[in-house]
Amino acid sequence: MSIYRLALASLANRRNTVLLTIVAIALGVTLLLGVERLRGEARESFANTVSGVDLIIGARGGSMQLLLYSVFRIGNASSEMSWKSYEKIAGDPKVAWALPFALGDSHKGFRVLGTSAAYFEHFRYGQKRNLRISAGKQFSELFDAVLGADVARELGYKVGTSFTITHGVGDAAFAEHDDKPFRVVGILAKTGTPVDRTIHVGLDGIVAIHIDWRGGARVPGLWITADEARMMNLRPKTVTAVLIGLKSRRMAFKLLRQINAYSPEPLTAILPGVVLHELWRALGTVERALTVVSILVVLTSLLGMIAMLLAGIDGRRREMAILRSIGAGPRHVFALLLLEALILTALGILLGLAFLYGALAIARTSLESAIGLQISIG
Template sequence: MFFSVAWQSLLYRRGSVALAIFSLTVSVFVMLSVEHVRQEMQSGVEKAISGVDLIVGARTGELNLLMYSVFRMGNASNNIQWRSFEAIQNHKQVAWAVPIALGDSHAGYPVLGTTEAYFDALKVGEEEPLKFQQGQSFANTMEVVLGAQVAHQLKYQLGDEIILSHGTGKTSFQKHDKHPFTIVGILSATGSPIDKSIHVSLEGLEAIHAAENKPYQPTTTAAKPSVTAVFVGLKSKLAAFKVQRQVGAYRKDPLMAILPGITLAKFWQMMGSVDIVLKVISGIVLVSSLLGLMSMIVAGARERRQEMHLLRMIGARPWQILGFMQAEILLVCLISIAAAVTTLTSVLWAFQTYIFNSTGLLIGLNIFTPRVWVILSLIVLSTMCVGFVVSVARGRD
């Protein structure tokens, strides 16, 4: 009964109600947008280290090792000798070990030297294997596999040749132009730093650096290269701390190993202030909308004194009138939430590809996470509380 009468009342006052719904819709849209983008950013970071139990590199800071090995940001303090990689690979607790070598680039995108095992061992998201949008993994020394964003931004196709440059900047004065690489594969989008990476074999990197002024000979056997870091998957996750200590005690090379999950938690603690600022902005927008809703209720109560008086004359009790007003407010809130969710989903669907190509952030369309449900519940509760307080205050008048 309450909702039927409330709906008829909202339709009768649709002009002022529409303004309140629009205001509350905007605030809910902003809050959900900020929360969803924040979660997708965090998820994108976690996707990059899915299935990796340890990251081994030269001794440096934990965050520095995570940043340069996973996000290709910063530089390694030193490289790892190949014999050290083999020792890690042959450890009885290690299921797989994938070496990576950094230091070169193409058009500002980082070049990652690795082995074919990289495409089989590494996982993204919920332990999903890497997939090829086109082509396949490199099989020969002078072949290259591109991340999805690299291929899109630079308009590359299979069979094109690219020239690598020394260093990680967009501008380089030392190009390996005598040793072009042929594109043989393009990876599917993952929403992780893999999308912005260019993958070549370790032998390919070693070949272009070993003979800068000599044409590359396919029959040449490249020396075993040093590597920047090693991604490690363990047979048992319970052995992670034990293997970490053993790597740190390795005497032939000054190494360290980090647990990416724990190090990532430290990273999010550092980014906590940014997260708080975003939440405060969302909260301010919601509060301003609730104040607007409060004004609507107050103004509506003044205009509806005769309606309330008539309801009392026909026998409506105070609690019934309060329930009727609360039903109105709940309907306004639910309509606003539905409009905000529909608008956000539509915007994400329309601009998902554009956002990925522009920023490299792959934003999913499913916005309903446990945290979002909590936020929506708090919005409904706060709206009902504001409506209750104002309704009681006007009722006493």
């Protein structure tokens, strides 16, 4: 009998122990590769919080600060850039599209973003995925609002709900624009990005609610109704940030230098992908934690497999004695044990891969809808 047939016969004779060993190896492989896949996808998802944007422009300040308030809605801009500068940059021949952002207001802790209707056409996340309206439509009227998925879920708002915007953010939010309520006309599908926790309104809507305000307070004696605001010139004077898409990405560095040396007013332009990777490195605790989990999974799996193999060998002393008695030398016994271990490992890895891809196929939709994490099967 060849050593291969002998190994298979020996494994078949110990089918229960062999099955447990294969399952243990498979679970270890599944956990190890699963954690590694989640770590990689989490890093990739973070890096693709905003996708297809070549430059982000704001008033002069730190690149990290600009990224945080324009993309993650964290913190506030120290100053704003003029509308005239926005128009000049948007009209540059190298620019394909430009999305103006107006930030600084909120509603029950959620940031309000004033932008143009082109936002829904050009803004991308993940692997250049478009924003998708899960209910209702995009804003088109002055006081229309489109909610992120988390905003709608946590506040219980639906299409048709009316609400008012608070002037300021967080502890600085002190006054309601209660004379000009907004109405929910759309709710975005889950993205797993800060978009989910953002209330989107038209840029002219932001101008309208501040038209009778000066210096962060309502002008005494001046009261402009919503209907009167509709009849007025609602051209913005400033914007908080601008997202830029270029006709050719090769022009990114040229425009970057051009904007950072912009003479009419001090501006800062950043490459979002570069700054996102810098931010991920600065916040690398999550990745390090997942790496530690991966190491622990490997050690646990190895120890479990070794313990099972040693227990199996201890119970096979009689089998080995019989093999030696019929002329099998130490090399043959060692080769038999090695071949069995290789077969067990190969079967465990194959079963682990099957478990992994099966779990990914089942869970990917739930993960994407729950936390917006996109996991590829391939």
